[in-house]
Amino acid sequence: MRHKMIALVLGILMTAAIFTGCVRAATKQNIDTSAGLAVQPVKSVQNIDRTQAMSVVKHMIHLDYSKYKIDLINDDLKYKGQQYFQFLISDENASIEPSIIVSKDNGEIYCYYPDKTTTEVYQDQVFKSKC
DSSP: OHHHHHHHHHHHHHHHHHHTTTSOOOOOOEEETTTTEEEOOOOOOOOOOHHHHHHHHHHHSOOOTTTOEEEEEEEEEEETTEEEEEEEEEOSSOEEEEEEEEETTTOOEEEEOTTSOEEEGGGSTTTGGGO
8 A cells, every 4th residue: 555655646746747847947046145145146148049949949849840830930039128039830721829939048938929928838828738
């Protein structure tokens, strides 16, 4: 009985780990309490190129890319002071909305809506089941 309970708990933990794969890691702010000074985290600039950005989309949104294609529709989208690549995913019949944007600075990926708002990909109604 005890072995079954341990196996059940391990199964639940493994399932939870799989489903949290789409969640971005939060940035932690370090605070030096001995000196009373806050140390700001340094954001590394990676300068993502178009090929890397497409790879980010493919790794985040799991589709059969032999049936779907990713088209670059804007290579210099400016949103909230940052530059993004903007992609549209489509099959032979239609495009999937919303478009996808990938930060040129750090590779962060978002859904980009026609009203110029964004959301995390795993929160979007269309793409959340594909993460």
